[in-house]
Each structure stands twice: as structure tokens, then as C-alpha cells.
Amino acid sequence: MKGFLEIFLITAAIAIVLNVVLKKFSIPTIIGYIFTGLIVGLSFNIHTNPEINHIAEFGIVFLMFSIGLEFSIKHLMTMKTEVFLNGALQMCLSGLIFAALINYFFNINENTSLILGFTLGLSSTAIVLKILNETSEINQVFGRKTLGILLFQDIAVIPLLLMIDIFNSSDSASSLIIKTLVSAIIVLSLLFFIGKYVFNRVLYYVIKTKSQEIFIATILFTIVGASYLAHIFGFSYSLGAFIAGMLIAETEYKHQIEADLIPFRDLLLGFFFVTVGLQIDVFLIIKYWYIVIILTFVIMSIKAAVVYMFLQFTNTKSNSFKTALCLCQIGEFALAVFGLLSSHKMIDDVNSQLFTLSVILSMIIAPFIIKNNKKLSSWANDEVSTVAPKIQSLSNHFVIFGYGTLGQEVVLKLKNQGIPYLVIDSDINLVELGQKRGENVYQGNVEQDYTLQAANIKTCAAVIITVSNEARLELISKKVVAYSPETNVIMRFSKDEHKIFDDFSQKVVLIKEEKVVAKTMLQEALKCRIANS
Template identity: 35%
Template sequence: MVNTLELVLVLLAGAVLVVGIFRSLNLPPVLGYLMVGAAVGPHAMNLMPDTGSARYLAEFGVVFLMFTIGLEFSLPRLYSMKRIVFGLGAIQVLASVLVVMLLGALAGLGWGASFALGGTLAMSSTAILSKLLSDRLELDSKHGRETIGVLLFQDLAVVPLLILIPALSQPADALFQTLAVATGKAIVLLALVLFFGQKLMRGWFFHVARQRSAEFFMLNVLLITLGLAWLTELAGLSMALGAFLAGMLISETEYRYHVEEDIKPFRDVLLGLFFVTVGMFLDVGQIILSLPAVLAMLAALLVGKFLIVGGASRVMGSAQGTAARTGLWLCAGGEFGFVLLSQVDAAKLLPPALSQVVVAALVLSMLLAPLIVQASERIVLRLVPSEWMSRSLQLTNIATQSMFVDKHAIVCGFGRNGQYLGRLLEQEGITYIALDLDPERVREAAAAGETVVFGDAAKRETLIAAGISRASVVVITYADTEAALRAMSQVRACRPDVPVVVRTADEVDLERLQAAGAAEVVPEAVESSLMLASHALALLGVPLPRILKRIREIRAERYHLLRGIYRGGERVHEEALEERQQTRLHSVVMAAGTHAIGRTLAGLRMKELGVEVIAVRRQRIRVVDPTPDTLLELDDVLVLLGTPSQLANAETRLFKGL
């Protein structure tokens, strides 16, 4: 017998090792937890022969998971997506259950076991798919919205399934009564929550928040979550249902996001423990012996759900390409499948051998999910011939916008930053083409006269259609660094010489973006701190010219391309003498007869004069930090950095060689 402390230590040590490896390989951590469970369980090293204590601890993981699902249960959000959630989502879950029940009947499986198995296989991975959608900037695409809507319905469907599955183990004559009593209890609890609980909860959390104690706030969250879980268990229902109701109580209050952040560490750790206990039931030897059955179940799961989801999407009026993409995204299994399967095993509805096959198929499908998503575009183009025409029309629309423009800017992403940038470019008379993946935003902005088109900047053909061969600059406004890197790699493949300006949240990924070829990286954290500092200094009475000078100096140190400014012929009366001697940028054109033509930068010895050559522009190509052996040609433009006197000496040397 293993005591609780030893149990926790063994599980934590295994989880730290395996999950760390899985995260470094960019694989879902849930698979690492399952492997730890399989390794320490009774079918392998047998370090945990008695899993009763572990199961009890792990049940709290499901409790906190259902609590966070309850927090996401927003009535306005559900109403805005009602057609997808309660239309497409309901069709997918019900059709999956009915198909499995039909196949189970043909195979001689009881209807209760078939129903439970259908509910298990109907689930998809909310954690994996939502992250993939976010990383690929496809949350606002048509198939992205359908995927999120179906996942939301699946999360909600878990609640009644957690009530139904344990009741299915009852004798047939008592089943109806058991279900009726359980349903009645659930309805009463929901009514209390919806009509009385929210107002009470809002008032109570207002009182708690006034204490300004993070410890007191966290204690209340835990008390409410575990208290309602205990009450529903006392009423003969699952603890998970009580946690879901607790989440619903808080979801409509203004403290929802604070609670969600506080509860996340508990949820992730305990949910990981739950998946470890699921893995303990994996008999690797039995799975290897049943490998043909596992592969058959895996193929049936992937193909069956693809056909069901794709067909349901078509019934709801989606195009063939969108339906195929949604089907591919949702065809794999999910973590809630393991939650339901644990209930199925507890109720002894499935034979142990079949349960092993189902667990193995779910694990393999979740491993394949990211690969299927990555290959989804190629698969759709093969399966749906009309997608070629749709893709051609999209590229034609982009090419039409860029056909008659030259030396323009390509803006990748037309969110808030992209729109502000577009307005500034327009005011300066600079043409731009914006690419965005939100169809609603593109439609509204295009109707308002903005030059924005639907397109993915991470695709080579999109950039070519946007006229990257003629563009003067590319600006990537994505907040996500990985998405920016994908877009930048395609930009560099098409035009290695075009300057790229990238936005980033902070300076953590600065070196990665610069190494990928960004001419300049603009961290929002730096700029916001400069603005905060300038306003604070002004309110403290610091003279405005001194503030502007200080901000200029900081930016000059931070941004290579902004070290100095271009000066016109005007003089500012308020500037002090030292201000006039500040370094600035100056452009010099290598006109016919210029001494420097045909000579290298090293031979001109600009550094002796205290002048730095920042860039060389040649035939619309801007080379930042040119090498000393760069040979100057006719019509080259040199961008120099120095004080006015130093720049005057540099011009003399460039033109006359003195």
C-alpha cells in the first residue's frame, strides 16, 4: 500500500519529466500525463498497485475543469453563436451518438454501453484545437467559428452525459426512475442558480473584493467551488455538475476573469493528475495484442467524425471547403472523452478489452490532431475541386487591388494597430495593401473604402498577389510572435531585400525576430512606457523640450533606424546650441560625377569624420548596415548619421574626395 504523500511524489516526479519533454516537442501535455500513468500503473512498473487514493485526488481535476467550463458559459455569447452551437454542435453530438449506437447494436453491444461510447467518441479536444486556431490566426475564419461553436456545445453536453452515464448501469426497470430523479434534481439546481444564485453571488463577491485580500478572495473561490461540488454529490449527482454550477454563478459577475486566473493553477495540476490516473488503466501489452482493433477504431473515429461534422456543416449551409475544414479539425478525440470514459469504466458498461482499445484510439487521435490540422489545406484542395476556384478568386481579388500600385506598403493584419497605421500612411499619400483573416472586418473595412483584402500573409501566393515584388516595406502587426515569424519567413522567401517592421508585445522575442530578418522590431511595452514617462514628467513640471529630447535619446538607443532625424532648412528658435549639434540623419544621392562612385565604403573612411553609414538604397532596395566592402554606384542613396558639421565634411569627401 502506498501512502498519499508517496503517491503524490511519484506522480509529480514522473509528470515533471515527461510533460517537460512533451512541451519541448510541442506535443499536448495530456499525452505525457497518460504515459506517466501507463508507466507507473499496475500493468507496467506497478508502482501504484492501488489507485483508489489517486482517483479521489484526480476527481478534483475534473471538478476544477468543469468549474472553468461554467465560467465560459456566457448566455450572451451562446445567444450570439446560437445557430452554430445549438445547430451544428447539437447535430454533431447527436449524430455521433446515434451512429455509434447503430454500430453497437449490429456488433451485439448493449444500447446503454453504445450510448456511453458514442458520447465518449463525440468529444474533441478544446485545449488542443483552440490553441491551434489561435496560433494559426484562424479563430475568426469560417471553419474556426464553426469549430469553436461545436467545441462549446460539446463542453455543455458533458454535463448531462455525466448524469446519464452512471444511471445507465441501473437495471432496465429502475433506469427511467433513476434518470427522472436525476433530471429533476439537475433542473431544480439550475433554476436556483439562474434565478437566485447570480444576484447573491455578485453581492457576496463585491463584499469579498472590498477586503482587498487575494488570500480571502481565493479562499472564497475554493469554498464555493468545492462546496457546490459536495452538495451535488450529496444529492446523488456528480461533483463535476456542482463545480459547473459554481462557474455559472460567477460567470455573469465582473469578477469572472480574476477568478479564472486564480483557479487555473489548481485546475491544470489536478487535471494532469486525473489524466495520470486514466493512463494507469492502459495495458500496453493488451493494446499491442489488439493493435489491429486499435487501428480500426482509430480509422473509424477519424473518418466517421469527419463525415458527420462535414455533413452537418453542409446541412447548416456552409460551403464544401468550409465543411471539409471543420470536419478535419474536429475528427480527433478529446480530453472530455477520458472524463466520460472514467465514468463508463466505473459503471462497468464496457468490456475491459474494448475500453483499452477506445483509450488507445483516443490517445493516438489526439497525437494526430495537430498533424491533421497542418495538412488540412492540402487535403481540402484534393477533396474539394471548387476550392481551387475559390482560392483563385481570392488571389485575383488581392491582385486586382495591387495591380496598379508601386512602392506601396503591405500591412499584415488589419486590427487596431493595422488600421491606425493605414490611416497614417493614407494621410502621407502612401499606398498600402492590408491583408487580414477576419472576413467580417475585411467586409466592413472594404465597404468603408479601406484597401484591405482577405488573405493569409503566411502564404507565398498571397504575398505575390499583394505585389510584394514591387512593395517598399512590409509591416507585420500580429501580436503573436509565432504568427509573425511564419509571415516573415514567406516574406523573406519572396523578397529577401524588402525591409520588414514587426510589432511585438515586449522585448522577450526581440532577438528571434531580428534573427529572422526584421529591419526593426517595435515592442509595445517600450513605447507605452515612454508615453507614460513623458506624461508623468510633464505633470511634474519638466519642460517639454527636455522631455522630447530625453525620449528622442532613448529611442535613438533602442531603435537603430531612428538614430537621428532628417532635418529640413528651418530652424527652431527654442532649440539650444547643443540641441542643434545633436546627431541627425541625412541622405546623399550619388549623382553623376560624384567622387565616391566606384569606391567602397571602407575606402571613403567615413568613420574618421565621425559619420556612420546607416543604409544604402539602390533601385528601391534599402540595405541596412551595409558592409565596408559595399561598392557605390550611380544613383545610390546613402543614409548618413552625424552632427551637422560632421555631415558637411562627409558630403565634401563624397563629392570631391577631400
């Protein structure tokens, strides 16, 4: 125990110091965690083992659960193209190309080459979604397409593991496929039944206890339980967590759950990346450094080229290229597959380590690529116009940022009064919903001056900001005020958020949520009093 505590304290200290230093240079914390693992591994001559890897994997589990909270089943069905078409194209094309190259250049048999090929086609859910969530790009067009393909990849893990079993089993392929389908039906049925009929009732009684620790314990049990249930039937932990998240997304408690889970998710993700660093073999890098670099470059280039090739036929070049950049690294699940192949003697130790080092190197490079995808895709300046030409002549109109629940209520009242308006949202699904309703809703990025210019911010009557996310609220308001200081800006805030806007001009009107709710409730109560008198 003493030795474990010493290593834990040293690891935590290194991670804190490294990330504080790296943050000054805008380098993602992921890099700090990976290098922490490398330093600890070299200093104490320790490496990961299956038990540590299982614990570390729960960082991805919590991440996938939080992503699932953002997607109800209905929402997922609106992403059929992104998940099933784009995802299938990416996996099939990348997997077959890699399988052919591995078979030819590494002289590995066809079965193992096929497994390796599809494994290299996987991307890192942990890295990509963490960064896209931090930058709020998950709601942009390319963010949704990236997420859709990542979801399909997580599903593709099932047949990938099945392939390993088929090539090493005396059972027939058909019996294994039937067994997997039956398992899938059982898992989905159980999770659906529990989520729809049991979870809400249990959570109702937990909430009544008014105990925060019991509430958190219940959520942790739900996540781990759903993950373990999926694992028992041969699926990945993260897939079970994602399905559980989607089912809970239908409940009224999703926002409270999401807020409580963030600390656990981020800490476990950090632990996961430390274990990635522990797997780096420095001596092998020194011996085969040129092969590792070439292999990593070729794999990432092919993956990016494949994604860009089929996306650019139905999307803008800019969004296609950004999606390709986000998915060009190799996923963390590849590390587990290489371990399985080695244990089954399907790949030798040297090739296994070469591929492992390529995975880790691509994961180190990935955050820099994803963080700078806008600069790297600047050559493709073909973004779809935020505002249609017929609306660009508007003046003395209202510009609304955010088409969520509050934004839709504002639009409905403006439509009923015949007042001209324009709505801008970065979430393509909300934009499509508004346009289907025949409303003036357009996709746009507030960080681009073109968006504000096309919306005629300087000639509008007022800007109404309806977003609820504090970070987005601050970003949009400051951008609008900086672009046009004389424009009237109206926004809602809660609790202590008003401190963010203390230095704003008198043109900014802050509406406190509690006051509006209190006023509305009092008005309704007075109506009841008058009706009863």
C-alpha cells in the same frame, strides 16, 4: 504519506524525462503524460479512483475557464451557427449512427446503445483546445468551428447524464427534465448575478491590497466555486468554469487573470492525462488488440466523415476537413460515462474496457492528427483568397497585421486621411466585424507565402504589426522580413521583447509602448497648462 511521496516523485521524474525526450521529436507532452500513467500503473499496480479523477478533472476545468475568458456573452452569440447548429448536427448524426452499430454488433440493449452512441460522439476538449491554443489555430476559421462544436458537446453532457438517470429512475422523464431546466435557470442566474454585481467589487478590494497571493487565491476560489455550484445542480464542472470565464471576460482584469492561471492549468492538465494512462489495461490489449484497433479506427473515421459531410456544404473543403480531423477522437468524458454504466450494471466489464481502451487509443493518436492537420488536408487546396481581386493592384499602401483594438485605431486614422491600406487577421470574427464596417479587412494565414504575395508586401509603403501576443508578433515579423527584407516594418513592443528583434535590419522600426504613452500624456498635460495660463 511516505508511499504517496515516493510515487509522486517517481511519476514527476518519469514525466519530465519522457517529455524532454519526446519534445526532441516534436511529440506533444500529452503523449508523455499518458505513457507516464501507464508506466506508473504497471510498476506500482495502482489505478485511478473517484477522488483522483475529481482532482484530475480540474485540469479541464481550468482550461475551459481560460477559454471562457476569450469569449464574452456577445462573442458567443456571434457563434450561434458553430455552437447550436453545427454542434447539434454533429452530436445527433454521430450519436444515432454509433447507437445503431453498437446495438447490432455488440448486442447491447437500445437504451444503453443510445447512451454509448452519444458518448462516443463527444470529443476531447482537453486535447483539442490545448493543441489549438499552443499553435494559435484557435483563431482560424476551422479553430472557431471546432470550438463551437466542443462547446455544444459540453452542454450535451447534461441531457446525456439525464438519460442515464431516466433509464435507472422510477421518476417520470418529464419531472426529471423540468428539474434540470429549473436547475439550469438557477445556476445561470446565480453566476450572472455574482459575475456582474459581486465579483468586480470584490476584485477591486483585492487589487487594492497589492498582494499577488491574495489575487491568485481569489481567482482560484472563483473558478472552483463556479464549478462546484454547477456540479451541485447536476451539471459538469467544466461548464460552470466556462460560464464564469465568460462573465469575467467582461472585466478589465481578464488578461492578468489569464496569465496567472496558465501554470495551474497546464500542471492539472498533465495530471489529468497521467490518470488516463493509469486506466490502460495492458493485458486486455494483448488479448483483444485487434478489436480495439478496429473499433478505434471505425469510430474515428465515422466521426470525421460526419463532420466533413455537413460542413463542406457551407465551408471550404480544407476548413471542413481540418475541423473533422480535430474532432475525430473520443472525449475524456466517455471514461466517466462508462464507469457510470458499469456501476448501474448497464454494460458488462469486457465491453466497458474495450470502449475505454478505444477512447485512450484515440486520445493518443489525436495529437499527431491535429498537429498535422494542414498536411493531411493539403489535398483540398481551396482556401478562400486572402485579398479580393480589386485590392491586388494596390501599391505604396499600408499593410496592417491585426485588427484588434490597436489595429482598429490605426485603420480609423488611415481612413480619415484617405491613405490606402489593407488589414489581415486570422480571427474570422474580427474579419467579419471589419467587413461589416466597410473596411479592407481580410482573413489570412501569415505562414502562407500566398498571403504575403496577395497583400503585395513587396510594393507596400510599410507593414504595421499591431498584435499584442508576443509569440504572434515574433512569428509575423520574422515571416515578413524573411519574405521581403527591404520592406519597412513598424511594430510595438513592451519590456524586454526587443531582444527578439536584435538581429533584424534597419528597415524594422520598433515603437516602445512606454515612450508613446509618456509622450501622449505629456502632450495632454501641456495642453492643460496652456489652457490654464
